[in-house]
Amino acid sequence: MDSKSFKQVGVWIDFSKALLIGYNKGNAELIETIDSPYESIKRIEGEGNDTTRFSPNSEHASNNEYRKNNISHNELNEYFKIMEAKLHGFDDILLFGPGTAKEQLRNRLRENKSFGGKWFSVQPSDKLTNNQLLAFVRDFYDKATP
Structure with a gap:
């Protein structure tokens, strides 16, 4: 099926x-896999620790931490922009998975005015196989629609 034929999506x-x-009429299908540009642990080749040059004391940290945090924030922002573009054509959006990424994405989508009339749901979930993912989305929308 074409991704344009789906109005409900599980992410x-x-x-x-x-x-x-x-998801459409009892049928769940994997549409796309999107890899994130976000890396939680950054290590630059040849990089030492985050202490200053003249002091091995960890209380004297360098400005490296600020720069790394800024890079991580920009990568996460780019990831959520990609997700916004992919989810724009759907009316019902189910966000599920481990961690806090689903809540962060939901909050960002709610702030976006173009997602004003959309329906969101956030559900906790562990890592699942492809068949379990399809079953999770199918079961959720089967229960949600009368």
Whole structure:
């Protein structure tokens, strides 16, 4: 099926990737896998620790931490922009997965005026196989629609 034929979508999301599962009339289908540009642990080749040059004391940290945090924030922002573009054509959006990425994405989508008339649901979930992902979305929408 074409992704344009789905109006309901389930999104399994964490900070490393997102899986879009379309749902239509009892049929759940994996539409797309989106890899995240976000890396939680950064290590630059040849980089030492985050202490200053003249002091091995960890209380004298360098400005490296601020720069790393800024890079991580920008990568996460880019990831959520990609997700916004992918989810724009859907009316009902189910966000599920481990961690806090699903809540962060929901909050960002709610702030976006173009998602004003959309329906969101956030559900906790562990890591699942592809068949379990399809079953999770199918079961959720089967219970949600009369």
